[in-house]
Amino acid sequence: xxxxxxxxxxxxxxxxxxxxxxxxxxxxxxxxxxxxxxxxxxxxxxxxxxxxxxxxxxxxxxxxxxxxxxxxxxxxxxxxxxxxxxxxxxxxxx
Numbered sequence: 001x002x003x004x005x006x007x008x009x010x011x012x013x014x015x016x017x018x019x020x021x022x023x024x025x026x027x028x029x030x031x032x033x034x035x036x037x038x039x040x041x042x043x044x045x046x047x048x049x050x051x052x053x054x055x056x057x058x059x060x061x062x063x064x065x066x067x068x069x070x071x072x073x074x075x076x077x078x079x080x081x082x083x084x085x086x087x088x089x090x091x092x093x094x
Contacts (some may be wrong), residue, residue: 033080037077038078040070042075043070043073044065044070044073044074047064047065047068047070048061053066
């Protein structure tokens with residue numbers, strides 16, 4: 001069996017610097033972002049459990065989400081993850 005070649009030397013210094021900066025930022029701020037997402041998830045569940053007995057319609061639930069900031073929080077979260085699809089790790093090309 002042939003060993004894979006180490007082609008990392010082909011990656012330019014500016015790309016390596018960008019990766020180093022991104023990794024450092026993620027290592028520093030990632031845990032805080034992860035905790036914020038957990039809090040948002042728990043708060044969303046708590047809000048839903050509070051309203052469940054009132055049997056809210058979808059429109060009423062959307063109004064509650066807007067009024068409490070839940071929708072704003074999830075929009076911010078989705079903006080973060082919507083940018084993630086690294087080359088070679090995402091969906092196969094059509």
